[in-house]
Amino acid sequence: MITFSSTKPLKPPSSFPPFLHSVPPSASFRFPPIPSIRNPPSRLRILSLDAAQTFDYETQFKSQYLKSNALKIAVVGFGNFGQFLSKTILRHGHTVLPHSRSDYSLAAADLGLTFFHDLNDLCEQHPEVVLLSTSILSTEKVLAKFPFQRLRRNTLFVDVLSVKEFPRSLMVKYLPEEFDILCTHPMFGPESGKGSWAGLPFVFDKVRVGNDPYRVSRCNKFLSIFEKEGCRMVEMSCAEHDRYAAGSQFVTHTMGRVLEKFGLQSSPINTKGYETLMNLVKNTAGDSFDLYYGLFMYNKNALEQLQxxxxxxxxxxxxxxxxxxxxxxxxxxxxxxxxxxxxxxxxxxxxxxxxxxxxxxxxxxxxx
Missing domain, CATH: 1.10.8 (Helicase, Ruva Protein; domain 3)
Incomplete structure (x- = not known):
C-alpha cells in the first residue's frame, strides 16, 4: 500500500456517482474504473510502503509456518567448516547453537548467535539435532565426554566428517540406543562451495532413524536444507562412501599437497590446465593437515590408493x-x-x- 502526500487536496472526480461519497464502511460493491486525472497533484511524497497491519494474516501464517518447520541445531565444532554450514542453516530459518573447544564467540556474534563455552549449557537448550563438525582426530574424545543425559532421549546426531565408517562405529558405540544417527558428507567446503551448492554431491546414510513420524520428519527437515540448496543428494552406505572417497577425495588431497610441496607458482604464461592445478593446491592446502591425516588414517582404502x-x-x-x-x-x-x-x-x-x-x-x- 502506497500513501501519497500533496500540497493540493485531492477531490473525487465530478463524474463519480454521488452515492460513492457516503458509502458505509461495511458496504460491498465494485468500483467503476477511475478516470484519468488530467492535472495530477504536484510534489508527491511516499509516506509508507506496504505497511503491515494487524489483519495481515498472510505474514502471520508465513511466520507461523517457518517456526513450525524450524529446527534447533547444535553445532559442535564451530571452526571454519562449522561456520560455513551454519550460515546456510540460518538462512533456512533454523536456530543454531554453536559450541567449540576454541573461543569463537566473536564469530558467533557476527552471525547473531550466542556462543556456548560449556557443552552442558548447550545441551540444556535441548536441541533437536546435534551436528558434529569436529576434526576426525578429536571425534572420539568429544563423544566419550558428551553429556547425553542432558539431551532429549531421541535426539538426532549428524556428523559431517570426510570419512564415514569411523564416525558411524563411534556413534553406535557411544550414543544411547534411543538416539537417531545420520551420517553425512557434504563433498565440498568453504572454497569449492562458496558460490553455490547447486549440483555438488551430498552423501548421506540413515544409520538409525526411528519410525515415529516426528523423528522421520526431523531427519527429512535436516536433509531438506541441502536439497533446497540444489545439492545432488546421494544415499549410500558408509562403507561404499569410503571406498569411493579413497579413490577421489584422498587422491585429490594427495595430489594437491604434492604440488604444494613441489612449490607450484603462477607465471605470466599460465595455461588453463596450470590454473586448474593452482586451484587444486588452493582448495586442498587451505584444509588442516589433521583433515588429510584423518582421510589416510581412518579410511582403510586410503593406503591402497597411496600405493x-x-x-x-x-x-x-x-x-x-x-x-x-x-x-x-x-x-x-x-x-x-x-x-x-x-x-x-x-x-x-x-x-x-x-x-x-x-x-x-x-x-x-x-x-x-
Whole structure:
C-alpha cells in the first residue's frame, strides 16, 4: 500500500456517482474504473510502503509456518567448516547453537548467535539435532565426554566428517540406543562451495532413524536444507562412501599437497590446465593437515590408493627413461640396429638412470 502526500487536496472526480461519497464502511460493491486525472497533484511524497497491519494474516501464517518447520541445531565444532554450514542453516530459518573447544564467540556474534563455552549449557537448550563438525582426530574424545543425559532421549546426531565408517562405529558405540544417527558428507567446503551448492554431491546414510513420524520428519527437515540448496543428494552406505572417497577425495588431497610441496607458482604464461592445478593446491592446502591425516588414517582404502599412486609414478618414470634409452641407442649404433642392447636397457629400466658399470661400445658391438 502506497500513501501519497500533496500540497493540493485531492477531490473525487465530478463524474463519480454521488452515492460513492457516503458509502458505509461495511458496504460491498465494485468500483467503476477511475478516470484519468488530467492535472495530477504536484510534489508527491511516499509516506509508507506496504505497511503491515494487524489483519495481515498472510505474514502471520508465513511466520507461523517457518517456526513450525524450524529446527534447533547444535553445532559442535564451530571452526571454519562449522561456520560455513551454519550460515546456510540460518538462512533456512533454523536456530543454531554453536559450541567449540576454541573461543569463537566473536564469530558467533557476527552471525547473531550466542556462543556456548560449556557443552552442558548447550545441551540444556535441548536441541533437536546435534551436528558434529569436529576434526576426525578429536571425534572420539568429544563423544566419550558428551553429556547425553542432558539431551532429549531421541535426539538426532549428524556428523559431517570426510570419512564415514569411523564416525558411524563411534556413534553406535557411544550414543544411547534411543538416539537417531545420520551420517553425512557434504563433498565440498568453504572454497569449492562458496558460490553455490547447486549440483555438488551430498552423501548421506540413515544409520538409525526411528519410525515415529516426528523423528522421520526431523531427519527429512535436516536433509531438506541441502536439497533446497540444489545439492545432488546421494544415499549410500558408509562403507561404499569410503571406498569411493579413497579413490577421489584422498587422491585429490594427495595430489594437491604434492604440488604444494613441489612449490607450484603462477607465471605470466599460465595455461588453463596450470590454473586448474593452482586451484587444486588452493582448495586442498587451505584444509588442516589433521583433515588429510584423518582421510589416510581412518579410511582403510586410503593406503591402497597411496600405493597405487606410487606405482603409477614409478611406471611413468620407467616409460620416460625407456624412450630416452631408445634415443641413446640410435645415436650410438644407428637406426638400423635390429636388437636392443639388452644389458643397458634392462639396467636403465630397473634403476631409472644410465648405469656407470654399463659395457663400453666395443663390448656391446662384440656381443652383437
Amino acid at each position: 597405487k599412486l606410487d606405482m603409477a609414478f614409478e611406471s611413468l618414470k620407467k616409460d620416460l627413461f625407456g624412450h630416452l634409452h631408445h634415443v641413446y641407442r640410435n645415436q650410438l649404433f644407428g637406426a638400423s640396429v635390429e636388437k636392443p642392447v639388452l644389458y643397458l636397457e634392462q639396467k636403465l629400466l630397473t634403476n631409472g638412470t644410465i648405469p656407470v658399470e654399463a659395457p663400453s661400445i666395443e663390448i656391446c658391438r662384440e656381443e652383437r
